[in-house]
Amino acid sequence: MQIGRVARYVLGTITLVVLGLIYLPLGVVFLNSISTSETLSWPPPGFTLEWWGKALHSEGAFEALGMSVMVAVAASTIALVLGTLAAMALSRYRFFGKESVNLLIVLPIALPGIVTGIALNNAFRTLMGVQLGVWTLIVAHATFCIVTVYNNAFARLNASGTRLEEASQDLGAGLFTTFRLVTFPHLKSALLAGGLLAFALSFDEIIVTTFTAGPGVTTLPLWILQNMFRPNQAPVVAVIAVILAVLSVVPLAIAQRLTAKDAEAVSR
Amino acid sequence: MTTRSVSAFLAPRRRLQLAGLLTPPVLWLGLVYVVALAALLVTAFWTVDELTGQVQIEWTTDNVVEVLTEALYRTVTLRTLGIAVLVTVLDIIVAVPVAFFMAKIARPRMRHLLVIAVLAPLWASYLVKVYAWRALLSSEGLIEWAVSPFGLDTPGYGIVGVVLTLSYLWLPYVIMPIYAGFDRVPDRLLEASADLGAKGWTTLIAVVMPMIRPAIIAGSIFAFSLSLGDYITTGIVGGTTQMLGNLVYANVGAANNLPLAAAISLIPIGIILLYLAAVRRTGALRSL
Amino acid sequence: MSKSPSRTALRAGIATAAVASLAACGTSDSGSGSEAAASLGAAEGTVSILAWPGYVEDGSNDPEVDWVSAFEESTGCMVTSKTYGTSDEAYQLMQSGGYDVVAASGDLTLRLIAGDLVQPVNTDLLENYDGIFDFLKDKEWNSVDGVSYGVPHGYGANLLMYNTDEVTPAPTSWDVVFDKASDYSGKVTAYDSPIYIADAAMYLMTHNPDLGIENPYALDQDQFDAAVELLKTQRDSVGEYWSDYLKEIQAFETGDSVVGTTWQVIQNSITSGNTEVVLPDEGATGWSDTWMVASDSEAPNCAYAWLDYIASPEANAQATAYFGEAPSSQEACDFRDDCEAYHAGDAEYAEQIWYWTTPVSDCVDGRTDVECVDYSEWTKAWQEIKG
Numbered sequence: 030m031q032i033g034r035v036a037r038y039v040l041g042t043i044t045l046v047v048l049g050l051i052y053l054p055l056g057v058v059f060l061n062s063i064s065t066s067e068t069l070s071w072p073p074p075g076f077t078l079e080w081w082g083k084a085l086h087s088e089g090a091f092e093a094l095g096m097s098v099m100v101a102v103a104a105s106t107i108a109l110v111l112g113t114l115a116a117m118a119l120s121r122y123r124f125f126g127k128e129s130v131n132l133l134i135v136l137p138i139a140l141p142g143i144v145t146g147i148a149l150n151n152a153f154r155t156l157m158g159v160q161l162g163v164w165t166l167i168v169a170h171a172t173f174c175i176v177t178v179y180n181n182a183f184a185r186l187n188a189s190g191t192r193l194e195e196a197s198q199d200l201g202a203g204l205f206t207t208f209r210l211v212t213f214p215h216l217k218s219a220l221l222a223g224g225l226l227a228f229a230l231s232f233d234e235i236i237v238t239t240f241t242a243g244p245g246v247t248t249l250p251l252w253i254l255q256n257m258f259r260p261n262q263a264p265v266v267a268v269i270a271v272i273l274a275v276l277s278v279v280p281l282a283i284a285q286r287l288t289a290k291d292a293e294a295v296s297r
Numbered sequence: 298m299t300t301r302s303v304s305a306f307l308a309p310r311r312r313l314q315l316a317g318l319l320t321p322p323v324l325w326l327g328l329v330y331v332v333a334l335a336a337l338l339v340t341a342f343w344t345v346d347e348l349t350g351q352v353q354i355e356w357t358t359d360n361v362v363e364v365l366t367e368a369l370y371r372t373v374t375l376r377t378l379g380i381a382v383l384v385t386v387l388d389i390i391v392a393v394p395v396a397f398f399m400a401k402i403a404r405p406r407m408r409h410l411l412v413i414a415v416l417a418p419l420w421a422s423y424l425v426k427v428y429a430w431r432a433l434l435s436s437e438g439l440i441e442w443a444v445s446p447f448g449l450d451t452p453g454y455g456i457v458g459v460v461l462t463l464s465y466l467w468l469p470y471v472i473m474p475i476y477a478g479f480d481r482v483p484d485r486l487l488e489a490s491a492d493l494g495a496k497g498w499t500t501l502i503a504v505v506m507p508m509i510r511p512a513i514i515a516g517s518i519f520a521f522s523l524s525l526g527d528y529i530t531t532g533i534v535g536g537t538t539q540m541l542g543n544l545v546y547a548n549v550g551a552a553n554n555l556p557l558a559a560a561i562s563l564i565p566i567g568i569i570l571l572y573l574a575a576v577r578r579t580g581a582l583r584s585l
Numbered sequence: 586m587s588k589s590p591s592r593t594a595l596r597a598g599i600a601t602a603a604v605a606s607l608a609a610c611g612t613s614d615s616g617s618g619s620e621a622a623a624s625l626g627a628a629e630g631t632v633s634i635l636a637w638p639g640y641v642e643d644g645s646n647d648p649e650v651d652w653v654s655a656f657e658e659s660t661g662c663m664v665t666s667k668t669y670g671t672s673d674e675a676y677q678l679m680q681s682g683g684y685d686v687v688a689a690s691g692d693l694t695l696r697l698i699a700g701d702l703v704q705p706v707n708t709d710l711l712e713n714y715d716g717i718f719d720f721l722k723d724k725e726w727n728s729v730d731g732v733s734y735g736v737p738h739g740y741g742a743n744l745l746m747y748n749t750d751e752v753t754p755a756p757t758s759w760d761v762v763f764d765k766a767s768d769y770s771g772k773v774t775a776y777d778s779p780i781y782i783a784d785a786a787m788y789l790m791t792h793n794p795d796l797g798i799e800n801p802y803a804l805d806q807d808q809f810d811a812a813v814e815l816l817k818t819q820r821d822s823v824g825e826y827w828s829d830y831l832k833e834i835q836a837f838e839t840g841d842s843v844v845g846t847t848w849q850v851i852q853n854s855i856t857s858g859n860t861e862v863v864l865p866d867e868g869a870t871g872w873s874d875t876w877m878v879a880s881d882s883e884a885p886n887c888a889y890a891w892l893d894y895i896a897s898p899e900a901n902a903q904a905t906a907y908f909g910e911a912p913s914s915q916e917a918c919d920f921r922d923d924c925e926a927y928h929a930g931d932a933e934y935a936e937q938i939w940y941w942t943t944p945v946s947d948c949v950d951g952r953t954d955v956e957c958v959d960y961s962e963w964t965k966a967w968q969e970i971k972g
Contacts (some may be wrong), residue, residue, distance in 0.1 A: 044394070048395075051465075057433060087647070088646075088648075112322070114321055115319070140566060141526020141565045145336075152337075155336070166447045189563035205300050229416075233420065250422060272423070281416050285412055322778065335657075435839040437839040440840070453841070536824055536825040537824075539972065544968060
């Protein structure tokens, strides 16, 4: 594409500056994690590795991490199944009320978390009469995660058209075989991208979580919230945040690589 | 019945296939979400027993009337809307050039790194980032230190602080769909436009913008709706600022007045539904 | 709530019918419909506790901070806990159910009792109850008509904190955050809760005696309006309202706030060295927390075991020291070296504190000729004050 040299440099600089701004607060978090101040005061009065030691021995943090991963995996899995089904239905079939179904899928993420939170809390407790627990949390998370999977899958299905599937069926493959051998491989990277986004969305969600997690269910964001109110725990929380941001690069990189390979294959 | 026979039975029956595909997600969303929302809306027309705080099924329009007529709710709604719009606009202004650079200028290797760089901060806990902003905005913070040589002051804790912090938090959610939008614009199209003599900016505005508009709107839904319901950030960097989320939260918790909280929720629900209806035709809902 | 407590008890083969079936009673008559347990049975094995952060520490956040493990070992009741940030959040959580024990401040207790969410507590069944300071027992925030609803835990005052560089001379009155607040415009801070209206009412008790306020938690409409008006004026000078103490510590360390309400533990945590706290002449509001048992508790025996354990001198000392408040008994001070800073056991000091109490329409000061403004109105007014 013909983009002037000046424009390239200008855009490149903007991107660099924005990235700098994105990482500036994270830099602050990192400094907090090695600051001697127990309250995240700025500037750090001195440096210490005490918090890193404490964080690595914090059972609470690791239990909460485990809980968060469990909830996010469960919610993403449900979202993957439901999102894929919806995407297949909306991309491959014509029917009345398509727009409404689309709206229905988008609504849980588009409405403010606190509305979703109190609505589900109220429904679980009074309408269904169930105790809040880990399942209510998973159901709530899955509900607002469907949209990320759906959109990724829908975009891929729409872009790829139906020719391959038709060919497969013409050659005698059944519906399930066609899905397994033609549609799914093609959809895989889109599902991965959608699933990863769903995972991230669930992993860091706090508002809906506050209202739908039962007693004893402590996800990492809830643990962080609680520890912000505990004496001397704020820097430990900062350590956990730094570790998470650094670790997140691994799944992100893997997903990127897979998506990129797939995209090349599609465009070829 | 074997899979094969099910498949053979279903193959000619498109309606049945559709029903099979559509039932689970629609049933889930319907049973879990629509019912919950409907129940909440109905609750807005109920009352609360003053002594026990239990919701009572006594029909009244008091809550809704109160929300519609009292000045407090009007002020807070306008403030919240203003903040949400500002955050959205700010995010789009920042996201568009970055997303364009990522999708159309950066080489593939660099592009992957950039995507990772944009997404990684999403994992560093929302709360921790908000507290980091609290440190930045403080009168002894980094911002004050950086701008005071120019005779400026940190915006401190207040509406400006809230707008900056929320824009920061939601930026990756806005960059990603716009990046995907740019990515879908074929290079050939841009080249064709340039071949026909269009200058860079003309190309951008006349050719690319209409194509990525759904993507921008998709990003805006994230920024707008996430801002509209926030109450935690406001509490930490907002000074004395109250947003709609704070009012809803206070009424669920403090006053234990779910009906009033539900009535207040009608405001953001109404705003979002209007917004979704307005952008529906652009196809933005499919770009989230 | 889906399971009847009595059925659970029977299934477990425990003879606690008295506790269980009575706990299931449900009248809204200020709890007089339910009765306390007469005796205790075998431990149920688990107990779910809702408390302020730092009240129930099992070493999972800091291996050195742990008084739950000892309890679990000695009683066989395994503890699961959840913490809350404000009394209001706690109320909401208690309504969702699933907790056996709750640590409630005075602005929450009466609401829990009125909502029939907690049951009376038979203090005779608790060995450590006798040692608790008398001035904490049978108060309007932990008992109704002489029936005890829980065990006192720890207490403290909402003190006045000021920055010694900015606020001179050293203040002795709350007027620095009310009538003189404009001197520190933008740097005044106040506690972010409707209950803070009581601070204004307490100030008016001294500075506007004509209003006739006898108790800052029992305000008739005129008295209430005056307090709200005072706070609306104050708001112009407020930089931020605080609710979590991390926020407050940061604000005082950086100088973003220079004067306002605080807790002793915040002063102890501030390292910048230019802050002081004082109990002003008008007195102060404060909190006295109470351990209560949920009315639908499925583990009343473990709940009682916890109430007794946490009132024992050593556990009480550990928990209150970690949170930063005065312990509930003199014996607990044997396990703490900072009791003096908190004025523990100082009855005279404790008397100057107006402990948080839920405002209800039956005036808690005993007036019967007027109706007092209840907490839901306080909440509404608080939102309007913040604007």
